[in-house]
Amino acid sequence: MSAATATLPTRIRPQAGRFTRIWRRRSTAAVLMCLPLILLLLLLVVYPAAYAIYLAMLNKRMTAFVGMGNFVFLLKRATFHLVIFQSCLFAVSAVIAKASIGFTLAHLMHVIPPNRQRLLRGLLLIPWVVPLALSTLGWWWLFDPSYSAFNWILDGIGVPQVAWLGNTGWARFSMILVNTWYGSPFFMIMYLAALKSVPHELFEAAAIDGASAWQKLRFVTLPMMRNIISITVLFSLIVTFADFTIVRILTAGGPQDTTHIFATYAFEVGIQSGDIPLGAAVSLFMLPILAVASFFILRGVMRRNREMAAG
Amino acid sequence: MTLTRRTALRTAAAAAALPLVHIRSAGAAGKLTLGLWDHWVPAGNGAMKKIIDAWAEKNKVEVGIDFITSVGNKNLLTIAAEAQSKTGHDVEAFPAWEILNNQQNLEPVDDVVEGLIKQYGAVNPVNEYLSKVGGHWMAVPSSSGTQYKPSCARISVFKNAGADVQAWFPARAEHSALADQWTWDKLLELAPQAQKAGLPFALGLGQTTDSVDFVGALFRSFGAQMVNEKGEVSVKSDTVRQALEYMAKLTKFLPPDVFSYDDASNNRALISGKAGMIFNPPSAWAVAKRDNPSVAADCWTFPTPAGPKGRFVPYLPYFWGIWSFSKNKSAAKDLLTHLAQREQVEALSTAVSGYDIPPFLAMADLKVWEQVEPPLGTVFNYPIRPFHNATPSIAALPAPPDIAVQIYNRATMTTMVAKMTQGGQSMEQVLAWAQDELEGFMR
Known part of the structure; x- marks a missing residue:
């Protein structure tokens, strides 16, 4: 039957209806197949985001629309200035530390023969695999000023104890340290994958040309990894800015509010103090900062892609 | 009786209806x-x-x-x-x-x-x-x-410092004249001795409820109000200054980690035998009874110290x-x-x-409260009794509740103390910060 249909002249083939024509389009099929995902995104991303924006524009009792009032109010508060500073300090320092350690570990791992890499790779991934709340509790015990294992060691070698979570400087350091410990394996695994995809011939050619290790890194490895570095930094920046667990468990924002970041401050203002609109406004402050960072990072990635395509 | 198709169906229908009848009566x-x-x-x-x-x-x-x-x-x-x-x-x-x-x-x-x-x-x-x-x-x-959060002290630590807490607040329904000795000044007098004995008073200055409740009760007993009952910011007052000055003196004799205390830190300090006193419900004593019985047997619970304006016990x-x-x-x-x-x-x-x-x-x-032990009567004075001459209190009272909730949950009072004692800020800097913060709570 199908063979017979195929041999019929076009003019006597039955005309397909408009609906059938739309149905047969590839784009229609694509939309239909993506529909469940689109609905899921609408439900789990767009709706909560829109609702958060709506909430952030209400008064404290959620009975009146105040427009940008909550945002303007926050920008006038000294404590919120501190929160912006701390969020940026925490996210930028932790991402730089994670990227540097991940990059170094990936290179060290890359020179180890593949059959010996497996165990080390698995061990190094443990911090990233263990649920963050649990591992942070472990760190909290290590930092606990009264029973800290670190202080016990310091005591043992005659060094004065450190108020890891009670002193502003040390508390900030401790938060960044835990985030770096947790996030470095992600960078390592991404950079290791990128390293493995760099054609070996490039390194051979560089070696023949007499390039030093530093020159190979500077002129071969880094240019080949620039896109993956940019994407991982962007991804990590978003996740680190939105972090809640580490700060909440280690310091809950103290001492003297000097370790609060957007998420913990939003929780304290919105849920604990019963001002949900102001809490929503605090959390939305992440949006412009991350949007600007995303714009520049993704623009760089697209520019390099175009250059590579043209080249 | 012979089993017919009709009787079998009738019995089955009746049996099926039984749970329905039961459910209806249950709910x-x-x-x-x-x-x-x-x-x-x-x-x-x-x-x-x-x-x-x-x-x-x-x-x-x-x-x-x-x-x-x-x-x-x-x-x-x-x-x-x-x-x-x-x-x-x-x-x-x-x-x-x-x-x-x-x-x-x-x-x-x-x-x-x-x-x-x-x-x-x-x-x-x-x-x-x-x-x-x-x-x-x-x-x-x-x-x-x-819960109340009264004093929970080690009997021996106080005794070694010359204070008999069981005589101050005996496990009997009567007022002891000695109870009047238990003031914030007395606590300040005992604190250095407890510290010297290696069992300092574990009084938190963090941002969680135990810390806020303790400092809130202290402020009230000095008559210090952050915001008055009319909703006016009243933090720049002599009474607030007095309370802060007192805390500046006391902090020197507290463990150095009190600024990072959470609600479990003071409990742990008492249970592990490292603290001479905490402000807490009897939960710490109850855990000590299980984990460190000798400490539990040395604990006595009684109201918080009195200040110039009275004795206020944190109540949550x-x-x-x-x-x-x-x-x-x-x-x-x-x-x-x-x-x-x-x-x-x-x-x-x-x-x-x-x-x-x-x-x-x-x-x-x-x-x-009369029956639990050890020692017998240890929590007799846990609830406020008429002869205690004490007032139940929550931090930030008498501010209007919608402002007080923010003072409480943002731990404004303990942050003030921390800024002055740990952060090294002057009294006026701390008061200016608090004034700005409190004005923000009025929105």
Whole structure:
């Protein structure tokens, strides 16, 4: 039957209806197949985001629309200035530390023969695999000023104890340290994958040309990894800015509010103090900062892609 | 009798209908869902369930109970989610400030509370401050989870410093003249000796409730108000300066880590035998009884020190509220009335070794506080008794509750102390910061 249909002249083939024509389009099929995902995104991303924006524009009792009032109010508060500073300090320092350690570990791992890499790779991934709340509790015990294992060691070698979570400087350091410990394996695994995809011939050619290790890194490895570095930094920046667990468990924002970041401050203002609109406004402050960072990072990635395509 | 097809069908139909009849009678007065606080003391949930099950059986109400933990503020998140979605439990357990935060979504319960007041007399005044809005009771004060945070001291540490806490506050219903010696000045006198003995007073200056409650009680006993009852910022006052100056002196003799204390830190310090005193309910003593019995046997609980304006004991209550979207408000009110009766309050408090404090002042004579040990009478003075001449208090009183809730939850008072003592800021810098912060709470 199908063979017979195929041999019929076009003019006597039955005309397909408009609906059938739309149905047969590839784009229609694509939309239909993506529909469940689109609905899921609408439900789990767009709706909560829109609702958060709506909430952030209400008064404290959620009975009146105040427009940008909550945002303007926050920008006038000294404590919120501190929160912006701390969020940026925490996210930028932790991402730089994670990227540097991940990059170094990936290179060290890359020179180890593949059959010996497996165990080390698995061990190094443990911090990233263990649920963050649990591992942070472990760190909290290590930092606990009264029973800290670190202080016990310091005591043992005659060094004065450190108020890891009670002193502003040390508390900030401790938060960044835990985030770096947790996030470095992600960078390592991404950079290791990128390293493995760099054609070996490039390194051979560089070696023949007499390039030093530093020159190979500077002129071969880094240019080949620039896109993956940019994407991982962007991804990590978003996740680190939105972090809640580490700060909440280690310091809950103290001492003297000097370790609060957007998420913990939003929780304290919105849920604990019963001002949900102001809490929503605090959390939305992440949006412009991350949007600007995303714009520049993704623009760089697209520019390099175009250059590579043209080249 | 011969079994015919007709009789077999009739018997089967009757058998099938039996459970339906049962279900109807079991839930004849409808359904009720409860979101109650998951008690620290494991026996607390079982005792509560037993009482509610008996009531449900008697009143033919189908009751579902969820015990929701306050660990990680899960109860606060549940309350916020149910208030937003206008659906969830019929009755919810609300921690201290949450009645005010959710007042527009709660059913007034004047009939229940007024009836109980007629029955048992005055309710703890802090309950009225926290749950009476516009002249209406918006929730029923609960005993479950309600606590005082008095002094819990090591008898031997105080004795070595020349103070006999058992003589100050004996386990008898009488006022001892020696009790008047227990003042903030006395505490400041004892603190260096306790520190010297290696058992400093573990008084938190962090941002969680134990720290806030202790500093709040101290401020009140100095007459220091952050915001007055009219809602005016009153932080730049002599009394606030006096309270801060006192704290500057005291902090020198506290453990260096008090600025990072959470609600478990002081408990751990006492239980591990590293602290001479804490401000806490008897939960720390109860854990010590299990984990470090010699420490527990050396503990004595008694009211907080008195200051120039009186003796104020931190009080942190729980409430039972009925959501306005509840579908069975009458059954909910019946149940809450039942739970607030002396018999039930006593059973619940006894099950948790006296941790729960009844909201009605007339119930401060439950037997459980006389009976628990070691040492016998250790928590006799845990509830405020008339002869203590003490006032229950919550930090930030007398500020209007919608401002006080923020002072409390943002830990403004402990942050002021930390800024001055740890941060090295001057008194005027601290007061200027507090003034700005408090003005922000007025929005």
